[in-house]
Amino acid sequence: MGGVDTYKNQMAELIEGGIAGTVNLRTRTPFDQPGQLISISGSANYNDLAESVTPEVSGLYSNRFETSIGEFGILANVAYSKVNTRTEGVQLYRMWLAEDVFQDGLTYLPERHILRDNEYDRERTGVALAGQWQDNDRKWLATLQYNRSEYQNAWEEYVLEAAYGADISYSRALDYTVTPGEAIARYDTIPQALLGTNLTFDEDGFLQTGTLVGDNTSWTGNPDPNAGDWTGYFALLDSGEPLFTQCYNWQGCYGQYSTDRGENPVSPLSQRGARFGTRTRSNNNKNVTQDIGFNLKYAPTDRLRFNFDAQWIDASVDNYDIEIAFETYAQQAVDYTGDLPVLTLETPPNMGVTNGYLERPDSYRYQYVMDHIEESTGEEYAFRGDAEYDIDNGWLSSIKVGTRYANRQQDIQNSAYNWQSMGAATWQARGHIYNINRFDPPADFGNYAARRPLPDGSTVDGPPGINFNGYPDTLDRRLWDGGFFGGGLLNGANAFMFFDMDVAQDKEQLAGALGASALGFDIAGAGWDPICSNTGDRIDEVAGTCYTPAELANVEEETYAGYAQLNFGGSEAQLFGVPFSGNIGVRYVHTINSSSGGIDLPQLGNDLFQDLDLSGTIEPDERAVDNVICVPNPPREVTGPDGEPTGEVLPPEIPFSNGCYLSEDDIRFSLGGSSLTTAEAKHDHWLPSANIKFDLTDEFILRFAASRAMSRPDFGQLRNYASIGVSLPSNEGDPSYITDENGEIIGIDPIYTASGQNPYLEPVTADQFDVSFEWYFSDVGSFTLAGFYKKFHDYIQTDRYNREVTVNGITRTVDTRGPINGDGASIKGFEVAYQTFFDFLPTPLDGFGVQANYSYIDNSGIQNTQPAATAGEGTEQFSGGTYETGALEGLSEHAYNLVGLYEKGPFAARLAYNWRSEYLVTVVDCCVAYPVWNDDQGLLDGSLRYRLNDNFELSLSAQNLLNTKTKTRQQVTDLSEGALLLPTGYFQNDRRYTLGLRTKF
DSSP states (O other), X not given: OOEEEEESSOOTTSOSOOSSOEEEEEOOOGGGSSSOEEEEEEEEEEETTTTEEEEEEEEEEEEEEEETTEEEEEEEEEEEEEEEEEEEEEEEOOEEEEESSSSSSEEEEESEXXXXXXXXXXXXXXXXXXXXXXXXXXXXXXXXXXXXXXXXXXXXXXXXXXXXXXXXXXXXXXXXXEOHHHHHHTTTTSOEXXXXXXXXXOTTOBEEEEEEEEESOSOOOOSOTTSOOTTOSSSBOTTSOBSBOGGGSSSTTSSSOGGGGGGSOOOGGGEEOEEEEEEEEEEEEEEEEEEEEEEEEEOSSSSEEEEEEEEEEEEEEEEEEEEEEEEEEEEEEEEOSSSSOEEEEEOOTTBSOOXXXXXXXXXXXXXXXXXXXXXXXXXXXXXXXXXXXXXXXSSEEEEEEEEEEEEEEEEEEBOOOEEEESGGXXXXXXXXXXXXXXXXXXXXXXXXXXXXXXXXXXOOOOOOOOOBOOOOTTEEEEEOOTTGGGSOSEESOOEEEEEOHHHHTOHHHHHHHHBTTTTTOOSTTSSBOOTTOOSGGGTTOXXXXXXXXXXXXXXXXXXXXXXXXXXXXXXXXXXXXXXEEEEEEEEEEEEEEEEEEEEEOOBOOGGGBOOTTOOSOOOGGGOSGGGBOOOBOOOEEEEOTTSOEEEEEEOOSSSBOGGGTSOHHHHHHTBOOEEEEEEEEEEEEEEEEEEEEEEOSSSEEEEEEEEEEEEOOOGXXXXXXXXXXXXXXXXXXXXTEEEOTTSOEEEEOOEEEEEEOOTTOOOEEXXXXXXXXXXXXXXXXXXXXXXXXXXXXSEEEEEEEEEEEEETTEEEEEEEEEEEEESOOEEEEEEEEEEEEOTTSOTTGGGEEEEEEEEEEEEEOOOTTSOOOBXXXXXXXXXXXXXXXXXXXXXXXXXXXXXXXXXXXXXXXXXXXXXXXXXXXXXXXXXXXXXXXXXXXXXXXXXXXXXXXXXXXXXXXXXXXXXXXXXXXXXXXOGGXXXXXXXXXXXXXXXXXXXXEEEEO
């Protein structure tokens, strides 16, 4: 870098975009040096969690030459760095609420307990070239620069996920609460304590300790491969014996159903393990950015100056993200009484194995695969012209005017996250394939259509066989480091089965190992259809691409700007005898945003449709009202504690399949496909600004600043894309079922949810005011005090709102998560700073110094309980289903920095402690749906430098010396109800040490 210019307040001449301030990074040019410069530096990084040493090297050559036509300069700089880091994390998933179920009053239980081990690898290569020319009269100066940066970012993650019960809060309001009646009706999805133990809770109702297991009567698979049932071959041990007992089937081992459970004691045979899984995830990302800039300065007279800029930027991103999940069952004991959450895993009740259970491959099955790819490019052209004329009439300094035009656009090829279940294949006689161990298939494996439910409700079963054929070459048995997060957070098991990371990272090999087509599935939607397969759930991919129509988009932004600025200050510029200087001006900006893309429409599952010609394939054009399956649900056969039928038969909880209750309009709305549109929005902004400085004395300065600043949305937020999903009920008592006055089910009110972006977003503007007092009491000492106030308009936050979507003339309300504009945001506060060297002390103590600053911010968040803004085409945005936070994202109320310095002769040292109070991370978290806060935290960094001579310098730096852990909490009640915060995440990063050597000639 050649230098950094920092502006706390906006000026008319500055390119719009900074609200908190503007930072101008000036890249180095040949004329920044008086002559030839050769600089080479190298360093080694050590990260203690990753336990790796990685290099950083850079070299620079610069020189300038006098010729008969002027002076020329050249500069070349190359840099390479590689960093390996590791992050360890524990997360508690969304809290779900239960009233008078586990104890009197309201209780909170996290739906999952997750351990994450993430290894991150970043490799960066950079090139910077520059050339300059200046004529002999010093009237012309031309600069041409080229910069290229390439990042290879990759991370690998291994996850352990303990799920106490089903995510019964999915697609429901944040305050959805399970009641005793619902707990009895849905006991198969409600977590429970192991018989003979109790769950304990703190005064807030948050779970503290307990040994959690699952309940029965949800269908898991047939544990008896010899029963002649086409659902066999699921969860078999290598010996061919079942992994679990009959208690893991529909009837369980109660002898009674949910309607009678309250009157019958719970048998030990009725309990089973809660869901437990391992996840293998890999993300590989490549970013390349190229930048060519040309600047020409011309000064025809001593008073008149012109400046011209042209710039071209080209950028691309290639990303591949894949996750593969295994699943089994485990008895899970939790302890949340300490500073960190503790999980203990044990073999669950009613299982067919004991020793080494969680490290045995045959204990697991495949659960799901999720892949994602992106291949997007972006480009920007920008041109700028400025003219400045010196007036110098005693108090006026100069007048400056200018214009700027910029056009930037992105061509987006960005797939949705292609999550597809493989565990559900057990319904489709594919269970033996999605076991990790391999068995011969049933004799009539290929004739899937014959086993589809027929209109009269009958099915055709095929006889199974039983031959174990070994394991695939895709498994990785991993030891979970006992020192994870300092140790003691995981007990009872330390080895688990994961999918092999190398196979996951090879798209073609993975598709051959797990893709539905490669496995011979003959029905669309059964199993996993990889992105780029153009089959099954990916049948809508545009020919020649890996993307559906809605996953292809173009976003373009044109800006036109002009400004005028009057600079004042001179020998006669005084007010009451106090000299002053500053500027006043206005900038006008016209913005045109255009975004083409579309909406991925909701798609009902294949199980709701009947293949009329029994070909075994449901094609997209066969998804219609005419072939929706409407059949009676089978009666429930009661079994006794021994697992044997009692002869008693009860009617089904839900009389008919969901196809009988869905309306024709909801079916037509949810047939899949894409709806393509182009959105355009225009914005005009006037941005006035004023800055004035009073030189009270040689030591004291007073400054005032006022401006309206503007910040555009992140370009990715303007994408015209949304992905809509549909959720149907499955349990008796689900409020999505529509009932008559007698409680009989007569229909379904599906829940439509979506996540996406917003092409109609307005830029954020802020009216801001600053006043500061500065005291420079020595050459190396200063004290400053500043106050500020900012009132935001159209502030952007990620939130939830109701969006009306029309498909085929049918309009439905969709609960959408995405960026919106909102009002009510503001911040005010003050900051104080002090710095000095103690040069009055005797040598060598006179090299000590200190820097200290403190800031206080009082901020108000968006008022998100009322309709926010119009998203275009008359669509109103509502923030339904969100909690008030009273704060803006990323801002702490208190923050301070304390730096100790020592500089004397060839030696320099620095020790810096930075602390901030809690702050809001997001209003609506992607996964827990609640607002998430980051707890207060402090970081300690240090550095040492020693100059060996005029050409060589050694350095040693350290980051995160205190091994600071990050703790996040989820806000589970509204601000008006106290904004109760409960744990959601704990993360630990590396300490990093860097040893470097720099030489300069």
